[in-house]
Amino acid sequence: MTTYDTEWIMRTVAITGTRETSHKPFTEYVDLFEQYLGPFAQAAHFYIGGAVGIDSLALLWLAGQTSASITIVAPGTMSQQPVEAREAVARTRDRITEIVELAAAELRSPAYHARNRWMVDRASMTIGFPHATEPSTGTWQTINYTAEQGKPRLIVPV
Template identity: 60%
Template sequence: MTMRTVTITGARTTGHRDPAHYARLFAHYLAPFGPEAHFHLGGARGIDSLALAWLAAQTPARITVVVPGVLDQQPPEARHAVARAGDRVAELVELGAEPLDDAAYLARNRWMVDRSELVIGFPVGTSTVSGTWQTLDYAARQDKARLIVPI
């Protein structure tokens, strides 16, 4: 069986739901890909950190964390999630962007989408200016399959 590559994108703000809610979403929408999946995650706080922790603990899937600059520039929550995942992170990609602005984060997201067959987005609301929606729109323009899971 061929390994399916999947990008996960989502809101940085996740405090409006409890962690068990996200665990249920991940069990429902990420687990079906099983051991044949290779997940790309953005290494940020919020959905990125929550999904990384869940995937590392609950699946044998291959995990790649991609950051726009270097890991040390990421928020503490994100750095701790990567550290806790340990050797479950198969690859850490540091794109070396300077400065770390919106363009750098969008470039990171495009990098992940370009290497994936499927993009799973976990947006809050419908604002098209969010990085999550911009990433999903980019995936659509690339004719990539998308799954949208509102949070």
């Protein structure tokens, strides 16, 4: 089997989404993840940002419900991530394939955009969970960057 064969069999998926998830109960996110991540989960490698919100919820669901490979990507270091995100990573550490720390000097918008581009550049598709329809959010910028790269994207509004 060649590397191309392996990449064809194993889809790589970047996950992007809102940090604001308190407007829905966790069970609704579980349903969304089952519907929209589940079909890819058995033969996929997921790239997830190490943030709160969709990142942490998707990590917990994937780690608990699937055998998918998971890479966590932090714009700086994991120690700079919010407590909730660090706790999600710690709870699922045995299921995480890799943690990538991009070591940004400052955790501002450019660092998060660089992290999102890093994930999209390595993924064959992106699944986005935006909360707002405004294209200025990081989630929409990631979805749009995926489109610019000519890659498929699945948009699941939350």
